Amino acid sequence: MNAPDKLPSPRAAAVATELRAALGRLKRRLREQVITGAHVGDLTPSQISVLLRLEKHGAATASSLARAEGMRPQSMATVVAALETAGLVRGTPDPDDGRQTLLSLTDACRKWAKEGRAAKQDWLSRTISARLTVREQDDLAKAVTLLQRLLDE
Amino acid sequence: MNAPDKLPSPRAAAVATELRAALGRLKRRLREQVITGAHVGDLTPSQISVLLRLEKHGAATASSLARAEGMRPQSMATVVAALETAGLVRGTPDPDDGRQTLLSLTDACRKWAKEGRAAKQDWLSRTISARLTVREQDDLAKAVTLLQRLLDE
DNA sequence: CTAATATCAGGACAACTGATATAT
DNA sequence: CATATATCAGTTTTCCTGATATTA
Numbered sequence A, B: 001m002n003a004p005d006k007l008p009s010p011r012a013a014a015v016a017t018e019l020r021a022a023l024g025r026l027k028r029r030l031r032e033q034v035i036t037g038a039h040v041g042d043l044t045p046s047q048i049s050v051l052l053r054l055e056k057h058g059a060a061t062a063s064s065l066a067r068a069e070g071m072r073p074q075s076m077a078t079v080v081a082a083l084e085t086a087g088l089v090r091g092t093p094d095p096d097d098g099r100q101t102l103l104s105l106t107d108a109c110r111k112w113a114k115e116g117r118a119a120k121q122d123w124l125s126r127t128i129s130a131r132l133t134v135r136e137q138d139d140l141a142k143a144v145t146l147l148q149r150l151l152d153e
Numbered sequence C: 001c002t003a004a005t006a007t008c009a010g011g012a013c014a015a016c017t018g019a020t021a022t023a024t
Numbered sequence D: 001c002a003t004a005t006a007t008c009a010g011t012t013t014t015c016c017t018g019a020t021a022t023t024a
Helices: A012-035 A045-057 A063-069 A073-085 A109-116 A124-129 A134-151 B009-036 B045-057 B062-069 B073-085 B107-115 B123-131 B136-150
Strands: A091-093 A099-103 B091-094 B102-107
Touching: A012 A124, A012 B009, A012 B045, A012 B062, A012 B123, A012 B136, A045 A063, A045 A073, A045 A091, A045 A099, A045 A109, A045 B009, A063 A073, A063 A099, A063 B009, A073 A091, A091 A109, A091 A134, A099 A109, A124 A134, A124 B009, A124 B136, A134 B136, B009 B123, B045 B062, B045 B073, B045 B091, B045 B102, B045 B107, B062 B073, B062 B102, B073 B091, B102 B107, B123 B136
Parallel strands: none
Antiparallel strands: A091 A099, B091 B102
């Protein structure tokens, strides 16, 4: 992959700095949208992440989700509770292990995601679509996979 | 640029979703570092953003910084206060307008940034350097400028 | 008894809103 | 007086830690 340097290259440091700055601004912008817009499509990043994971890897317990997301089980419980009241996720007790509650997407959620209704009303999607060329959208997508690799440690 | 569609493309929606998810995880990881590590290099994204802006555009008031960052003046005041106690930023009263306090980087901050000492001890920089090829770092940098364009509205 | 899961209660942090003082 | 800046105080959100019950 890369030379196993102990010290980051100046380039890496610069990218990291700019990325941090952009991160803060993006976070504020997203929250702004969540608060002002009454759109269902504007879920918190944590909630989105959980839905995505359930869709990709199937049903899971709250604890395993918390581990996967690098979050405490108690925090994940809050996220899951929100998704349950929104009707996007459903919990069924595991017949084999009474401690666990298996979480899965509801049909309503699948339909909702498939139709893309959520995303289309979403500020970030709209902005990406409006201000970036298709080529640039590809670049951004590639960068996101790079980010995911960093986060999977 | 792009076709002025009212509805985002499916691609844009997908990128937005993944980006949101990555955002949440990255945010948690960064905070973790800020808390555990006593490194000076680990500032909050807001603080980084302010330093970057002062370096690029020169001295500014807290209010103008707040406008530029899309933040409330009161919130910015907290950020600035933290930077002042860290000795990275200094406020001098505007001789022409007694209401304003002009903020500028201290020499210590410039030196600190120039040496890159801050960034080199930083988790994000280290990880980018260690887990991404130089080519991929370029891709990431390009994507960050795209993000900045989105945020400048 | 030990380990894993779920849940309740309280705390820290960074943003927010509202209100007030001061200077132009 | 009207406007802009700075600041004080309280609220919200999302994560955190600690403690406790339940079940395998």
